[in-house]
Amino acid sequence: MSEGTGLMIQADRLWNDLMTLGKIGKGKDGGVTRTSFDSEDIKARKFLLQLLKDADLDPYMDEAGNIFGQIHGKNPNLPAILIGSHIDTVHSGGRFDGAMGVLMGVEVLRSIKEKGIQPERTVKVVSFTDEEGARFDYAFVGSTALSGAISSDQLQKDLATALDQEGFSYLEAMKRASMEGGYFSRINPEELGKACVRKAEIKAYIEVHIEQGKVLESRDLAVGVVSGISGGHWAEVTITGEAGHAGTIGMLERKDALTAVGECLLAIEKIARDSGGSVATVGKVAVKPGSGNVIPGRVDFTLDVRDISDERRELTVKKINEALREISADRGVDCEIRPFQFIASVMSSPLVVEAIKEAFIELDYPICELPSGAAHDAMVMGGITEIGMIFVRSRGGISHHPDEWSSFEDVALGCEVLYHTTMKLL
Ligand SMILES: [Zn+2]
Missing domain, CATH: 3.40.630.10 (Zn peptidases)
Known part of the structure; x- marks a missing residue:
């Protein structure tokens, strides 16, 4: 001692x-x-x-x-x-x-x-x-x-x-x-x-x-x-809409990728909150073309989902994927989800x-x-x-x-x- x-x-x-x-x-x-x-x-x-x-x-x-x-x-x-x-x-x-x-x-x-x-x-x-x-x-x-x-x-x-x-x-x-x-x-x-x-x-x-x-x-x-x-489940998501002039295209004619992502983010948060243990994070968002006077045509974001229970985590991911596809379909934008890493x-x-x-x-x-x-x-x-x-x-x-x-x-x-x-x- x-x-x-x-x-x-x-x-x-x-x-x-x-x-x-x-x-x-x-x-x-x-x-x-x-x-x-x-x-x-x-x-x-x-x-x-x-x-x-x-x-x-x-x-x-x-x-x-x-x-x-x-x-x-x-x-x-x-x-x-x-x-x-x-x-x-x-x-x-x-x-x-x-x-x-x-x-x-x-x-x-x-x-x-x-x-x-x-x-x-x-x-x-x-x-x-x-x-x-x-x-x-x-x-x-x-x-x-x-x-x-x-x-x-x-x-x-x-x-x-x-x-x-x-x-x-x-x-x-x-x-x-x-x-x-x-x-x-x-x-x-x-x-x-x-x-x-x-x-x-x-x-x-x-x-x-x-x-x-x-x-x-x-x-x-x-x-x-x-x-x-x-463990974790990581994916990259691309939402593709239509870029256009911020002044000439009316609100009802738009396919704004970023507003779609806004809705997606809230859905991700809610699904994780209701899961009973999963945590989900979107930590990186890239908006294209990324100009103040252009309607966002494409947004790429990351998705990070973690949970000590592998089963519950995969269920959370499944629900998130469904929600993203549904929101995208409703808004007439394309949604591509690319899982790139999974760790048990x-x-x-x-x-x-x-x-x-x-x-x-x-x-x-x-x-x-x-x-x-x-x-x-x-x-x-x-x-x-x-x-x-x-x-x-x-x-x-x-x-x-x-x-x-x-x-x-x-x-x-x-x-x-x-x-x-x-x-x-x-
Ligand atoms: Zn450390």
């Missing part, structure tokens, strides 16, 4: 790392921007590597740019415990999303090492490449490569066509990062298959993350255990959930089980190993924003739960 605090981990040290990492990529509005392989992400990667090196945690990077630190187990043939999250952010995001989980992993490994404990099995911390997908609109790159969720050939093809706003491809960005040398030299988008691990190599994956919701806050609790992660919900593994609950009991803290509405690397890792997540209370439920905040005490307790959970699984 470390002096005075009664904790197995050193909360001050963890907090200090968190605040230091939070300065990398910090903009004028206080938000943090570290998108995959941009200059700030590279700086953050170097910071993390140095931290791992200083703690003697034998760091390395894999072909996908995932960063690892590790304590080698007495028996290297036993499947390892993996603790992780990500250090990339959205544009002008917060200091806690992702970074907290990675740094807690570092703190737990450091604490184990300092106590002179050599575990039977290897324990690793991982910082996954690009969880957010903020730069190239392509997320979960590192965990996808590691778990082999899609074939390395397909992933490489996807990365060749994923472009950032300057038209720079993911593949090029990775190649450029590899030229940083040292640990970075191993990054190789043409050898992503080498980053893939076998099922037998990992016993469990644990991730601590900020809740990004208000459940813990409303129950006045600092930390909770995640029951499962909501992933339930946490009893093995990890039980270990987390035992940690709560040991720490004499009430157990609160809650689902995750946001996707995480743990969801992707669920395809290859036992997974579990610990949530730390987010002030006001705010995330992906400069105001994202979790208190020192909450972060300390979250890391303590992680330490105890890890020790149980080792």
Whole structure:
């Protein structure tokens, strides 16, 4: 036990790392921007590597740019415990999303090492490449490569066509990062298959993350255990009407694509509200031709539907699709719905959930089980190993924003739960 605090981990040290990492990529509005392989992400990667090196945690990077630190187990043939999250952010995001989980992993490994404990099995911390997908609109790159969720050939093809706003491809960005040398030299988008691990190599994956919701806050609790992660259904919708002069075409002769979309949006909201659990979001709308004096002829928008119940989510999507077609038919506009991604919900593994609950009991803290509405690397890792997540209370439920905040005490307790959970699984 470390002096005075009664904790197995050193909360001050963890907090200090968190605040230091939070300065990398910090903009004028206080938000943090570290998108995959941009200059700030590279700086953050170097910071993390140095931290791992200083703690003697034998760091390395894999072909996908995932960063690892590790304590080698007495028996290297036993499947390892993996603790992780990500250090990339959205544009002008917060200091806690992702970074907290990675740094807690570092703190737990450091604490184990300092106590002179050599575990039977290897324990690793991982910082996954690009969880957010903020730069190239392509997320979960590192965990996808590691778990082999899609074939390395397909992933490489996807990365060749994923472009950032300057038209720079993911593949090029990775190649450029590899030229940083040292640990970075191993990054190789043409050898992503080498980053893939076998099922037998990992016993469990644990991730601590900020809740990004208000459940813990409303129950006045600092930390909770995640029951499962909501899957999602994503689609692009195009409504095509007729563009025309805003002054010469009468209101009854119009096929205004945007007013049709207005009605669609309200229908989507109502269907999700009445579903009993689904959430639906239209976050991106593009109006064409997009001119003040022209009736909108075409509108493209995105549709994001999530639910912990796969069945209920698909029912919500079905109802939304029917409503969009009906509204479009009534208004004489065309409606095209193109689903482009579907991810099933992933339930946490009893093995990890039980270990987390035992940690709560040991720490004499009430157990609160809650689902995750946001996707995480743990969801992707669920395809290859036992997974579990610990949530730390987010002030006001705010995330992906400069105001994202979790208190020192909450972060300390979250890391303590992680330490105890890890020790149980080792
Ligand atoms: Zn995150």
